[in-house]
Amino acid sequence: MSRYLRTVPFLLLPAVLFLTAGLVSCSQYSTKPVSKGYHNLTAHFNAYVIARDQINQAEQIIFKARQENYNQLMPILLPVDSMGMQPVKPQIDDAIKKASIIPERHQNSKWLDDAYVLIGRARLIKQDLPNAIEVFKYVNTKGTNEDDKHTALVGLMRAYVEGNDYTNALNVAEYLRNQPLNKLNTRDFYLTKAYLHERQGEYAVAAGILDATFPMLKKGESTARLHLIAGQLYDLIGQPTKAVDHYRQVLKSRPTYDQSFYANLYAIQSNGLTGDQKRIAQSAETFENLLNDRKNVDLKDKVYFTMGLLEARSGRVDKAIKYYSQSIQAAGTNTTQVPYTYLEIGKLYFEKKSDYNHAKVYYDSALALMPKQSPDYAALLNRKKILDDFVLYKTTIQTEDSLLALSKLDAAALDRVFDKTIAQREKEDKAQAALAQQIIDQATRGGGSSMPGATNSNLQPAERWVLYNPVALSQGKQEFAVRWGNRPLEDNWRRSNKETSGAMAADNSPLNGASPANSVNPNAPLQPADATVGGIPVALNSPAATQKAQKDAMRAKVPFSKEAQAMANQRIENALYKLGKLYKFELNQPADAIPTFEQLLTRYPNTLQKPEVYYLLHLSNEQLGKTSPWKDKLLAEYPNTSYARLTGKVAAQTTDSEAQALKTYTTIYELYKANNNVEALTRADAALGSFAGSQLEDKLALLRLMLVGKVKSVDDYRQAMNEFIRDYPGSQLLPRVKEMQAAADLLTAKRK
Incomplete structure (x- = not known):
């Protein structure tokens, strides 16, 4: 027995040696079959599969949690969103760790390229674009499998698109276009390239690429979504028939219920563009069914919006x-749809x-509710500013004209x-109070409010936003009336007597014994110590x-002196001038610009803007195809202004050579050096028109500018500088003129 036990170590020795040799041969840098087989197996099941499944699951979670904006063109691929990926961030981080095991421990594994691709995908989801780009580039450079390299290049293109680097994205796309891609990479390449062109606003190209992609896609929610987007793209490029085909494919x-609902609505809209009378006639029945369907209770606003859109396209x-x-x-x-509805009404x-x-009112409402990231936001903001200016100018003209008319009345008529x-204000206030009471009664009975944003609300009045809460709104008005009285909408509305000086107001403050605060009114308004009407004392709140007090406030605004x-006429003159330019340039309404400018010239014939107004009247009539005398009047009365030169008459008739122009310039310059400034300026004014289009035009304009500074007033000098900056933006002499302008401003500031 003892001899048997002594022989056991010798029997185990070969097994120990075999295992040791196997472990040595399993080095991640070994190329032996046993080593590669071991690392392939371990890398695949212990790292790659886990990381791949985690990333796929994260992408599915993000896709399911997306918030679609059906009022806008939807993105073909969901944009990278650092906030949207927060719920899946832990598993994305864990996926990166798992995938990183392969390059750390299994260098000789065939899953190495795949691991780097997974890391790149995870970095892309996390919006870590620089690192994602580096990983994809590394796979393309060091990878050994062509399919994996192509997968990395598709990911690289997507990363460039998300980073708005469209030039590099197109370069990658051009390279991939000539590569033999497998089916999966071809599908992803097409989708990414369509997404790229959609982001660039090339909707026709994006739609065409999507059409080539659909045969490679399986039916499901994501494919239904892409058909919906394809329909939107074809609508945008004016091909409603193709759009309807894609909406039917949805x-x-x-599809999901929302996708099918919007596909039906979009198809109706597109049918309205195709002129298919049969399908248009069926729309009324479709709308009726959609409105009566209980599943569409929270989607009725979309149905009514589509009905309005069809009527607008029909001209009704x-x-x-x-x-x-x-x-x-x-x-x-649910106010998601509301800003776009306001926008359509404004349009x-x-x-x-x-x-x-x-239009301004509805644009203001749309802008208040529209998300700033919306593609319509910037254009809407610009149009709102234009309309703000329009209303300001119109209001200024109407108000100042009314006040000037009042200044001509006698005391009795004015009173x-x-x-x-x-009386009219009191009537309007009573009407508003009655409306408020009606709203309160409806709210008390549990009825719906007629106020926008409050209709069909399931919230109790106390839970609503204050401006959508009729009870709180009415209470606020009552509290205001108790504290301040019936005050008109005007400047300094808190003060009872608008003519009261600051010192008097301070003397009458509660701190100095006037109108103390009390339990009814903790912040009593400032009031004079007493009041009289016709010499008879009256109660302060009578x-x-x-x-x-109201009459005194209105009388203070009338320009009697x-x-x-x-000053009132100056405000009207400026408003007419700016309103005419707004009609001409911003609203593109020359027919409205012409009477506005003509009114300016009629009421204020000595306006300083006369040359420019002549020129703009000429352009407006020319735009409408009408003949007018304004060009001739401009050339006759103001031949040496920049506006006369802009008409192009002199430039078209110019036959002088550059040599003749140089000779004329030299003559004027010699007069300038001889200090004969008046003669030099006269010749410069006469010659400037003939220099139009020559190489010496801006030089002569600068010489004339310096002569104006020597001969004419400071205002003329400033105007000449402004005209040079406006008329010669590309001149090499422009920096010198701006230096002259800065020096003039500095000198004026020192004198003040």
């Missing part, structure tokens, strides 16, 4: 506005009715106008005292 691709503007208004009322607490008032005051205005009237 219904055949196992008023009916379209009616349906759009119903869409807003049906929105309830109708702006483009179809030319009612800019109403009657004030009484009528106050109707007579309130009416007197010549100085005040001159």
Whole structure:
């Protein structure tokens, strides 16, 4: 027995040696079959499969949690969003760790390239674009499998697109276009390239690439989504028939309920563009079914919006506005659709009715609710600014004209106008109070509110936003009336007497014994110590005292003095000038610009803007194809202005050679050096038109500018500098003129 036990170690020795040799041969740098087989097996099941499944699952979670904006063109691929990936960040980080095991421990594994591709995908999901790009580049450079390299290049192209580096993305796409891609890489390449062109606004190309992709896709929610996007793209490029085909394909691709709902709505909209009367006639029945379907309770605003859109496309503007208004009322607490509905109403008032005051109101509402990242936001903001200016100029003209008219009335007539205005205000206030009471009664009975944003709300009044809460709104108005009284909407509305000086207001403050705060009114408004009407003392809060305060406030605005009237006329002149330019350039309405400019010249014939107004009247009439005398008047009265040169008459008739121009310039310059400035300026004014288009034009303009500074006033000198900067933006002499302008400004500031 003892001898048997002594022989056991010798029997185990070969097995130990075999295992040791196997472990040595399993080095990750070994190329032996046993080693490679071991590392392939371990890398695949202990790292690659786990990381791949985690990334795939994370992408599915992100896709399911997406928030689609069906009011806008949807992105073909979901954009990288650092906030949207937060719920899956832990598993993405773990996937990176798992995939990193392969390059750390299994260098000789065939899964090495795949591991780097997974790391790149994970970095892309995390919006770590620089590292994702480096990983994809590494695979393309060091990889050994062509399919893996192509997969990495598709990922690289996607990373460039997300980083808005479209030039490099197109370079990668051009390379891949000539490569033999497998089916999976071909599908991903097409989708990424379509996404690239969609981001660049090349919708026709994106739609064509999507059409080539659909045969490689299986039916399902993601494919239905892509058909919906393809329909949107074809709508945008004016091919509604193809758009309808894709909307029908949505219904055949196992879509979600929202996808099928919007596919039906979009198909109706596209049918309205195709002119298919049969399908248009069927729309009314479709709308009725959609509105009556209980599943669409929270989608009725979209149905009404589509109904309005069809009416607008048919030219029935008023009916379209009616349906759009119903869409807003049906929105309830879900205001996603509302800003786009406001936008469409604003467009109708702006483009179809030319009612800019109403358009401004709806644009303001749209801008207040629209997300800043929306593609429509920037254009909407720009148009809102234009309409703000328009309303400002129109209001200025109307207000100042009304005040000037009041200044011509005698005291009795003026007092009657004030009484009528106050009575009208009181009537409007009573109407508003009655409406508020009606809203309160409806809220008390549990009825729906007619206010936008409050209709069909399931929230209790106390839970609503204050401006959508009729009870809180009415209470606020009552509290305001108790504290401040019936105050008109005007500057310094808190002060009872607008003429009261700051010192007097301080003397009458509660701190100095006037109108103390009390339990009813903890912050009593400032009031004078007493009030009289016709020499008879009256109570401070009596109707007579309130009416007197209102009349005093209105009378203070009337320009009775010549100085005040001159200032009012100056404001009207500036508003007419700016309004005419806004019509001409911003609103592209030359037919409205012409009477505005003509009114300016009629009312203010000595306006300093006369040469420019002549020129703009000439351009506006020319744009409408009309003949007008304004060009001849400009050349006759202001031949040496920049506006006369802009008409192009002199330039077209110029036959002088550059040599003759140089001779003329030299003569004027010699007069300048001889200090004969008046003669030099006269010749420069006469010659400037003939220099149009020559190489010496800006040099002569600069010489004339310096002569104006020597001969004429400071204002003329400043105007000449401004004209040079405007007329010669590409001149090499422009920096010198700007230095002259800065020096003039500095000198003026020192003198002040």
